[in-house]
Amino acid sequence: MSRSPDLAALTDRSPHGIAGAFGRAIRSGELAPGERLPTVREVAVELGVSPATVSAAWQALRRTGVVVSRGRAGTFVQETPRPWLSPRQRGLVGASLGGLRMDLSRGTPDPELLPSLGPAFGRVSARAGTGVYQDEPVLPQLRSVLEATWPYDAEVITVVDGATDGVARVLEQCVRLGDRVALESPGYPPFLDLVESLGAEIVPMAMDAAGVRPESLRAALDARPVALVLQPRAQNPTGISMSPERAQVLADVLARRRHQSVPLIVEDDHSGAISTSPDVSLGTFLPERVVHVRSFSKSHGPDLRIAALGGPAEVLDPLVARRMLGPGWTSRMVQTILHDLLTQARSMDEVSEARRQYFGRQRDLVARLAEQGMELGTPDGINLWLPVYDERAALLHLAAAGIRVAGGTPFFPGAESAPHIRITSGLVDPEHAAEVATAVAAAAVEDRP
Structure with a gap:
């Protein structure tokens, strides 16, 4: 009934x-x-x-x-849709997209701005590799390229099947039932779900325009977390990139806690080569406690499923050994393709152009929103984080206009959250920026008295 x-x-x-x-x-x-x-x-x-x-x-x-x-x-x-997704990820997934004109909810790159894989495929052997199972899991030539561009001198560099895989494997090694893990708030929903799935408690860290606030980090450290996870560039969902000055301050806060054990710091550099900000890492100051993760999904293609990890041997050597009892290694064919994409002039130019395009799209949409009376800073990466008066009303308003965005609730660790929406602004080309800005500005104040 x-x-x-x-x-x-x-x-x-x-x-x-x-x-x-x-x-x-x-x-x-x-x-x-x-x-x-x-x-x-x-x-x-x-x-x-x-x-x-x-x-x-x-x-x-x-x-x-x-x-x-x-x-x-x-x-x-x-x-509850899609039982294979974690709880907060389900909150980001809606029903059928029929009737939508623009899906700006996914946080994914524009397929048209990814480098062409054709030339790279053409230079990879037509047959699968025949290396033995016990071969080194990282191609030496790929490691050399990664080492040359790493933000600090990492003791070990390896590769895994995407950034989330890397972060998960690191946390699975050091987090136990009842532990605490410090995460950015708002933060990436799969990380929030991952920590909870490990039986750990989330300690939220607030942010400002330069990254995690030092006073929030100090408060989080008082809870004695075993690990903290940061997104130093193009933070998802806010688009905030940590300034070098803030990185120094945060490193100083951590260094002063040496009377306690300094937590393991996991950095998710998920936007990598499409970010316009400097490649900042706390590993510059605390290399013995930092695992830096660099993803190539946003820049070179999500379905390549490859990311690099750099950090101390005491953390990464056991991780590599454990993988040898599971997947073994990340496909050497995929590693060869990535090496090609990172070294060939054409693909390097395509990624540079994508970075320029994303920056221009962010700037254009922010400018159009300013014309609607909404003043925002230009974010890094492909996402725009926007406060709204009523989250659900904003989602409905935009859906009625044929535009789908992500609600902000899944990005917060607790039940109490300020209403926001996340827009994958990297998909909004200049031709549609004014239309999207008008709809978003109207949705932001929907149901305001």
Whole structure:
């Protein structure tokens, strides 16, 4: 049996107003996951509007992932989707994208700005490699390129199957049930879920425009975390890049705690070559306690599934040894392709152009938002973090306009969070910047008294 929120006092009976009313009912729990919504005709009769108006409201709810259509069975409040995803990742994934004009929710690079893989494939042997299982897991020529560009002198450099794989393997080595791990807040949802899945407690660290706040780091250290995870450049979701001066201050804060054990510091440089900021690392000051992770997903392609790790031997040697009892090594064919992409002039130029394009897109969208009265700093990388008055209302408003963005709630470790949205602004080309800015500015103040 279907239920409906109290619609008698609803003044805005447009598709957007109707979608907002049902969205609030779902958010408050008045309509539970899996519950069937009333039919289009029932709502149309109750509100005195046309069925087409209600259908448009249902489409907006589907676009934002709040409800799902099951054909003749009706429209239902979305239940937990995709059981293979961790809890906060599920919060970032909506229903079918049918009807959307722009999906700016994914945090993924523009496929058109990735370097062409054709030439690299052409220079890789047509046959799979025949190295023995016990061969060194990193190609020497790739290691040489990585060492030459690493932000500090790392004792060991190896490769794994993507940045999240690297961070997970490091934390799995040092985090035990009941431990504490310091994470940025807001931060990357899979890291929040990972720490909780290990049975550890999250210690949040607040940020400002230069990175983690020193006083927040001091407070986090008082909780004696065994590890802390930082994103030094193009932090996801905020786009903040740590300044060299802040890196020095944070390193000083950590160094003064030597009467305690200094936690292991894991740095996720996920945007790498498309970042416009300096390659900053606390490893410059504390190389014996820092594992720096450099991803090539944003710059060279997510499906390459390769990232580099550099850090102390006491941390990385056991990690490499453990991998030899599992996947063994990251495909040497993929390593060869990455080496080609990092050394060939054409692909290097393509990545440089992508970095320039992303910076221009961020700057253009921020400028257009300023014209709408929203003053923001230009972020690094491909994401824009924006405060809104009501998160769910903003998501519904943008979905009604055919634009999907990510809600901010999954990026916070606790239940209490300031309402935000994350926009993958790196996908917004100049031709659409004004349109997106107008829709975003309207959504940001939606439901404000």
